[in-house]
Structure formats: C-alpha cells, structure tokens
Amino acid sequence: MIELAGLTKRYGEKVAVNNLTFAVRPGMVTGFLGPNGAGKSTTMRMILGLDRPTAGDVRVDGRPYDRLKDPLKSIGALLEARAVHGGRSAYHHLLCLAQSNGIPKRRVHEVLDTVGLTAVARKKARSFSLGMSQRLGIAAALLGDPRILMFDEPVNGLDPEGIHWIRTLMKSLAAQGRTVFVSSHLMSEMALTADHLVVIGQGRLLADTSMAGFIEQNSRSCVRIRTPQPERLLDVLHAAGITAVATGTGAFEVDGGKPEHIGELAARHQVVLHELSPRQASLEEAFMRLTAESVEYHAHTGTPPAAQRWGDGGGRS
Numbered sequence: 001m002i003e004l005a006g007l008t009k010r011y012g013e014k015v016a017v018n019n020l021t022f023a024v025r026p027g028m029v030t031g032f033l034g035p036n037g038a039g040k041s042t043t044m045r046m047i048l049g050l051d052r053p054t055a056g057d058v059r060v061d062g063r064p065y066d067r068l069k070d071p072l073k074s075i076g077a078l079l080e081a082r083a084v085h086g087g088r089s090a091y092h093h094l095l096c097l098a099q100s101n102g103i104p105k106r107r108v109h110e111v112l113d114t115v116g117l118t119a120v121a122r123k124k125a126r127s128f129s130l131g132m133s134q135r136l137g138i139a140a141a142l143l144g145d146p147r148i149l150m151f152d153e154p155v156n157g158l159d160p161e162g163i164h165w166i167r168t169l170m171k172s173l174a175a176q177g178r179t180v181f182v183s184s185h186l187m188s189e190m191a192l193t194a195d196h197l198v199v200i201g202q203g204r205l206l207a208d209t210s211m212a213g214f215i216e217q218n219s220r221s222c223v224r225i226r227t228p229q230p231e232r233l234l235d236v237l238h239a240a241g242i243t244a245v246a247t248g249t250g251a252f253e254v255d256g257g258k259p260e261h262i263g264e265l266a267a268r269h270q271v272v273l274h275e276l277s278p279r280q281a282s283l284e285e286a287f288m289r290l291t292a293e294s295v296e297y298h299a300h301t302g303t304p305p306a307a308q309r310w311g312d313g314g315g316r317s
C-alpha cells in the first residue's frame, strides 16, 4: 500500500503537487492520470524519496521510503527507462543492482526471462531500442520481488506488441495481490488496464474512483437528429417530455435518448428525419472534460466546446 497525506511540492512559485491525499491499494492496478505537467512524475519521485515534500507525508508499506529496511524488496519502480549505464550489458546492470541490494543472483536470470531479454542479456544497454530499455527498466523493478510496483508512463513510445505485453504484465502482477501504480496521460490506455483511477490536474486531486464507477458515470449516450422540420420535431419531443438541445450546426441532440423511441415518435407525427444517430461519449472525452480547467497549455483548434463533447462519427453534411 502507498499512502499520501496532504502531499505538496513547490518549486519556487510553482506548486507542482498540491495537497494530495489518497491511498494505492494492493490486488489491483491503479491508474494515475493527468495531463502533461499535472504533477505525476513529481508525486512518484516523492514516493521514492527522490524529491523531498514541501509539506505532507507519503508512506510505502507504512514507512517513509528512506526508512524501509530493503527498499527494492518493498517497492520496485520504472521512472525513466533510459536511466541505465549504456556501456553495461543488461545482465551486468541487473547483477550490480542485485549485489548492492542483497538480492540473490538467480533473480537476475528470472527477471530477464520474465521480461523476455534473456537472448540479448549480454548486449550493451546503449544498443537497446526504447522497447527493450523499457523491458530492462521493468526487470530492475521486479528484481527484489516487491509487493509494490510503480511505473511512470511505461507504454510511451512502445509498439502495439510492447503495449499489450506491459498491460498483461501489470494485470498479472495485480492478480498476484501486488500493489500496481501506473501513470499515464491517456484515458483510453487506462480504461483497458486499470481497476482504479486517481486523476490529478495542476497538482490537485480531481478524482479517486473505481474504473467501473468512472465508466458508469461518464459513458452516457446521446442521439443526434437532423430534420427539415425543426419546430415540429421540438414540439413533438417536448410533448413527450424529451429535451433536445441544438448543436449549432443545424442538428439536435437528446441526452440519454433511444433512437428507436425518437424515430417512432417522429414517424407517428409524420416528421421527416434526415439523420437519427446514436452517439457515445468516449472515456477520453470524459477525462478531457474533467481536466479541462487544469490543462496548462491548450491547443487552439477552433472547435466549439459543444462539438467536442460527443464523438463526431460522421453524418455531418
């Protein structure tokens, strides 16, 4: 378990992490989500004692990191995949780590096998691709057989096979009862991996929720309608107790409506429809709405907020 209480980090005027309180529990994958610059890496560095909090407290298995007896046996972390001595082979990198932490040599062979690097174990780390470096970083995290694992953006720059491998590994580590804490700025990735979500923006806690709860709250659907008889349609819908909102592009949207229900109503009242399409808000869009206020650097696309709310799956003339 990792516990944060009022954790805060300032760099001069900048508040990178602002009064974070939450717990990361065992037996599940907890996704740590936030836009770029939200404070994820700073939080993870404080968990590992690499950055000193300005205020608050963080504990790993009930203790501050620097009071852990065998840190690598309590928590393993991948923060920066390329932070390896490039002139060393994968085998020697892991062997040095094992020897300086009282970890038996056989674990080096075991973790090389787990991450699929046995065949290239004697090659210099500087010749490794990003995917191989990520695997080596994960092997180092697993070396002490820790109950807690922490990965900072582990799928960045990986090909689909590498992404699938990391996803499967994280789930299997959680299924073994371990605590798995993984950061990402992609909701779509977390939706496939995490059981629990902690969302931050500008250093503040925005959500601490189960993935299932987040999906249930944010997977609302709507129906998009276009008609050459808008006034008639609105009257028919209004009489049926249905609220339609104009999108500003000549179409209407009914939040949570069913297309068959609206289509039948329109047919019964002889209203001509040119479009009747169900739409689903994606989790990525729900995440963007949640963090919209806290994104530091917006890209100005010129797209109006109403059009960004729902997936634009075509149908626009």
Ligand SMILES: Nc1ncnc2c1ncn2[C@@H]1O[C@H](COP(=O)(O)OP(=O)(O)OP(=O)(O)O)[C@@H](O)[C@H]1O
Binding pocket: 011, 014, 015, 016, 034, 035, 036, 037, 038, 039, 040, 041, 042, 043, 185
């Ligand atoms: N050593 C530092 N000195 C000054 N400011 C810093 C330092 N480290 C981080 N920051 C600032 O703190 C904020 C949080 O940064 P952090 O790297 O923790 O965010 P992040 O969520 O990990 O972002 P990303 O997804 O881009 O990696 C940013 O505004 C960053 O510029």
